Amino acid sequence: MLHKLKDYDYTLIITPILLAAFGLVMIYSASMVFAVVQGQPANHYLIQQAVRFAMGLVGFIICCVFPYRYYQKLIKPIILGVILLLIGVLLFGSTVNNAQSWFLGIQPAEFAKLGIIMYLASVYSKKQEYIREFSRAVLPPLVITGVILALIVLQPDIGTASIVFLIACSVIFSSGIRFKHLSLLIFIGVVFLLLALPYMATDERLTRFTGAYQPFETPDSHGYQLIQSYVAIGNGGLTGEGLGQSVQKLGYLTEAHTDFIMAIVAEELGFIGVVIVIGLLAIIVLRGIFISRKAKDSFGALLAIGISSMVGIQAFINLGAISGLLPITGVPLPFVSYGGSSLLVLLISMGILNNIAMHIKKREMEPAEEKQNNRHISQTYRGGRSWHNSNRSTKY
Known part of the structure; x- marks a missing residue:
């Protein structure tokens, strides 16, 4: 049964769709020259992202209507499906940008983000009665979490693995565990991390640190991308060069439509455009935190905090990379960067978050409606009683 339109959170409808639509405009602007150089039509990447956007909207609408509590009943096939997809990537996946991360036309690691949120929210919500017992409540779910992290690291996709790890930490921290258990x-x-460091510390990954923190020492190699990002941001100034007028996208900033798209936003729309985009992302994150605090059940609360942290953490890592605060890891900017799997997962997540908000609003409305109904019944009862008494007085 479809719920009344008034029960939905329109902030969580308008904001992500507005960001995704803006992303389509910026992807076209940032990728048109790159696409032509590759022998593709100028709108090649725009069309691909638009198709994923349409699919994401379908998923968004379905998840807005589908009751979020049912995910608890489906958690075993969901997490099993995530693990099988990640194994499929390692066995049969294709390699793009030095990472074997594609399988069946999608990036399963993106779906692992939402899967781990659902899994941890479901498990820890069921363990609330003994959540302060480490070996019984806190430790067992970490085995599955560790397996998923290991499968992502083996691709290797360190950026996504970092996001999944931080999302897991935010859900676990919000579940109510003791501080000493958190420290453990x-x-x-x-x-x-220390055990995995010899595997992760390859020459190629180490150069990402030197490229991030000492870019001008290797301006023609490891520091090149970040320097071009600085140039794009500097060119934009306060109001930007104008939509479509970026110079850095003309072969200087390579693949500018992906994780460096905010540099093009800064160049074309200036500091004002950057603030607007960050502001819209902040609205989604803060709205998710607000919903988690208002949720009446622990599963809904942990699910909301996990989704909002996913958006916030991913945005922070992306913005940190284009500004030199963090090493470049290829993490896309939520809703805006080119990336079909990322956009699909984010829009589905927004649908789930909206469903949680809708249930909160319905529960808040029920007491008021019940009170109004009781008042109406009371008035009807008093009216009938008065009429009855008047008849009695007339009779006697």
């Missing part, structure tokens, strides 16, 4: 988890994470 951080210690375990550090040990795991």
